[in-house]
Amino acid sequence: MLDSLILRASARYVLWACVALSVFVLLRGHNEPGGGFIGGLIGALGFVFHALARGPAATRRVLRLDPLAWGGIGLLLAAGSGLPALLLHAEPLLTHQWMEGLPIGTAIPFDIGVYLVVLGFALAFVLPFLGEDAA
Amino acid sequence: MFLYAAAYLEGHPLLHRLLAVLTLFMAAMLGAVLADDLLLLFAFWELTSLASFLLIGFDAHRAEARRAAQQGLMVTVAGGLAMLAGILVLGDAAGTFRISAILAQGSTLAAHPAAPWIVVLIAIGCFAKSAQWPLHFWLPNAMAAPTPVSAYLHSATMVKLGVYLLARLNPAFQEMALWQGLLTGFGTATMLAGAVLALRERDLKRKLAWSTVVALGTLVALIGIEDPLAATAAVVFLLVHALYKASLFLIAGIVDKKAGTRDAMQLRGLARRMPITAAAALLAGLSMAGAPGFIGAFAKDLLFTVQLGVPGLLPAVALVVNAAMVVVAGVVAARPFMGKPMETRDVAKDPPPALLVAPIVLATLGLVFGMAPHLISAAIIEPAAGAILGRPTGIALGEKQGGTVVMTMSFAALGLGLLMFLGWRRLQPTLAGQTWLDTYGPDAGYGRAMRAVSAVAVALTRRVQGGSLRGYLAASLALVFAGAALVLMARGGLALPLPGPWAGPAQLALAAVILAGALAACRLRALFGQVMAAALVGFGVGILFLTLGAADLAFTQFTVEILAIVLLVAILARLPFHAPDARRAPERRRDALLAAGVGAAGTAILLAVLSVPFDPFITEWMGQAAVPEARGRNVVNVIIVDFRALDTLGEIAVLLRRAGKPG
Incomplete structure (x- = not known):
């Protein structure tokens, strides 16, 4: 961990700023540049910054769950988002359904799933390199 | 053979394994000779190699046995690979893998452009299996196996498999000069090499193994000679050899067990204490030497008749080689039983009947068939010889085949052999002193090749996995x-x-x-x-x-x-x-x-x-369909989460799987 007062003090704000930005990027992704993949990477950057400043143990406490668990939730979410089409309309898995006239549909939970998997993968991969894991 | 093995290894903790592998071998051998399909034959062929490997390495705690087992496997299987290649080319050329169908095509196959390849490749496989020079060295080393195995696999059956296949395919290729040259050439070289090495050897079993090499060389050379008499000679000799060689091996095993050594120089005067064994040995030895009255004599006369018909060195080689066989017969079957009784650790005496039955029966058959050749002539010899030739031979066994020349040669071989036998005590050390035979022989070459393979592997691993x-x-x-x-x-x-x-x-x-x-x-x-x-x-x-x-x-x-x-x-x-x-x-x-x-x-x-x-069809369709079908203006993201969502699901699953197991 890089021991710097400025870094330590700003870490929390940078983290939430990154997460907010990543969620924004995630949600706008369907119409503007962005999406779950990039969003997940941006969110991961925030957490990596936090880990550099305060150590990976602190970051894991903020995450509450293991990065892999977040990834697993994401995978389930993405797979689950395709089920309505299969069960309700007898269409192939992952044919996304949209509410008439509204920009809300099953593609959004799918993208959130992608986001979580990318975030979980990136953190599970990077965090072990950022210092002794005392968590 | 099973009876003998059970008695020979009585009380051995792994006897059941030996018998099981022997049974496996027997099944594979039967499969190989009964198969009409070349690929099936090849599978059984390799199975016999495998059984041989297990049997040679039966005493796995001895480094010598392990080396011999590996050597036998390497040589026969490497030859087998060449043969597989030959079989595949043959199957392609003939349009079938059925031996009967291939033979039905007659000699047209010999004119096929791929025929030389077929002949050479299959011959390599058969030569390796049947211990032809220069691939003969594994056979004497295989004597590390228990005696029943040596008698069964490495004198009478497995090593004859190469001879068998050559004989089966002979009708298709017998008119090719390459086929004849290859078989007679290597067969003759094998006879000569085996005869010299047999004279040089003191160990009874290894001596017999070298004489087996001689016999196999003789058979291969006979198949290469295009003559009805040669086919009959090959079959008769095959039978004779199986009878006397197996019984001599078994007797050598008994002598080894009772006298405690297999060194022919030390074994003396056992006749008085082991009279039955000595009698069986005498019968088998006389058949091997080709004494009149035994079936061995027929084989010898036929051999000389055929070999005299071939111009070149073959008759001279045949004379020397047959004399050498007389010596081997004498040293193995007579010498241990003659002269003053030697000192033995235990009291040497005749073994129980279980050990004696097989050698006696086999040795006696040699005499019976010799006296009454009509017993086997029509039933066994003629059909087999006809199959080798591809047509009936028209030769009846027991008729006087040769003239005075053959008679003279036969007796010359016997006389020369007797002389050499009497001088063998002095001859053997001289031959054994020729160490260059070991230094430059193929066995040493095999060792060098194996070491080179290891060295290359080590160097390569060091280089590649630095x-x-x-x-x-x-x-x-x-x-x-x-x-x-x-x-x-x-x-x-x-x-x-x-x-x-x-x-x-x-x-x-x-x-x-x-x-x-x-x-x-x-x-x-x-x-x-x-x-x-x-x-x-x-x-x-x-x-x-x-x-x-x-x-x-x-x-x-x-x-x-x-x-x-x-x-x-x-x-x-x-x-x-x-x-x-x-x-x-x-x-x-x-x-x-x-x-x-x-x-x-x-x-x-x-x-x-x-x-x-560039074909813009897909791009344009996706661009047009993104908004109406998927309500998104970001085409890239629409593709990721909608059009190809199943791909994405697979990708993120892989991603997560990798993260779960880093490295």
């Missing part, structure tokens, strides 16, 4: 890109796309920045500097994407680049040393060259891809 990650990376990159570039060039794939719109000033400036970053990465010595220079390249490419309208790509490029830099810096900061790049100048140059090569190959591939006319 443990240097940089080396692995360089090798992988070089292989992938050099391979791709080679294919591209060899197949004429190099192409330039049509000139597109010229790059704007911003893109030219970015290209300069990227190039500077790449050069700096090669020039800088500090590790952090190298990382930063590489980052310059990455960000430059990201901005380039942005100027070309690929916002999503640029976005991703940026975030991945940042993550990579953070990761690299974090790792570098934790390393215990802060030394600069440890590579020396030549290594750095080599790496830079490799990088340039990979870049050039990548560029060439990309240019070739771009030069293919």
